[in-house]
Amino acid sequence: MRKASRFMPKYKPKRASKFTLFAFLTAVLALLIYHPIYLLALVGLVLLAIIWGYLEQPKIDRHFQHLRDNRKGLSICEFAREFDCKIVDTWIIRAVYEQLQATLPTKQLVPIQTSDDFFNTLKLDEDDLYLDLFEEIAQRTGRTLEDYQSNPYFGKVTTVRNLVLFFNHQARCEST
Template sequence: MKQASRFMPKYEPKKASKPVVFAFFAIAVAIVIYQPWYLLVIAGIALVVIVWSAIDQPNVERHFQNLCKERSGSSICEFAREFDSKVVDTWIIRAVYEQLQAALPTKQSVPIKASDGLFDTLMLDEDDLDLELIEEIAQRTGRSVEGYESNPYYGKVTTAGNLVLFFNHQARANAT
């Protein structure tokens, strides 16, 4: 019998190897020394991003406060009931729910529904989905991301429910 999903291990980020970190800092130092005007461009871009975030964050927090009020009393249980547990792996349901909550641009614990749009309702960035969230869910569920192009949900992952179903159709990763 498979272990209950509540005992699933948490996501553990891979540590960058020392040569990669050293190479990154060496390149950054070389840019600052040989092209100091790049530093001004990077600082300018960083300043714009910081100011924009400070202006927009109260709207984001208000959006998630309203979601929390609407969904008062909801939890992962309601999310899990939206799937047939005889067909959908409960580990995938839990991993998607928990990793989506961790990826939200708020500190609030927002109850998630399967119908929630990843980009409109949950306000996630497509790059976060592609670069981080997929890797985190794959690691926690033991699913491979290889061969994702043949997945029937490839290119259709716009809701939390579709993300669950996408991973449910992925093969298990080979244990190495």
């Protein structure tokens, strides 16, 4: 019998290899030596992004505080009740809920609802969703991301409900 979802392992991020770090530092050094103006422009863009994020964060925090106030008393229990647990894997339900909370651009714990839109309500961008979140959920649930194009929810993952259903249609990895 499979363990209850509350005993599911936490996400373990992959560490960057020493080669990746070496390649990055080599590229920065080469840029510094051969094209210092480009490196200066890159540093300027990074600083501009940091300043922009610093100025935007209070607005984002107010948005999530408003969401949190409107959802007072909601938890993962109400989220899970939106799905038929005889059809939808409870590990997927928990992994989506927990990983979404960890990915939100705020430190506040905001109750997630199945109708939440990733871009407008949860303020996530496509990189957060497709590069980070998918990998994290797949790792925690033991689902593969292979052959995702044949998934009936491929291209339709705009809400949390569809994300859960997308992973429910993905095959389990052989090792789980």
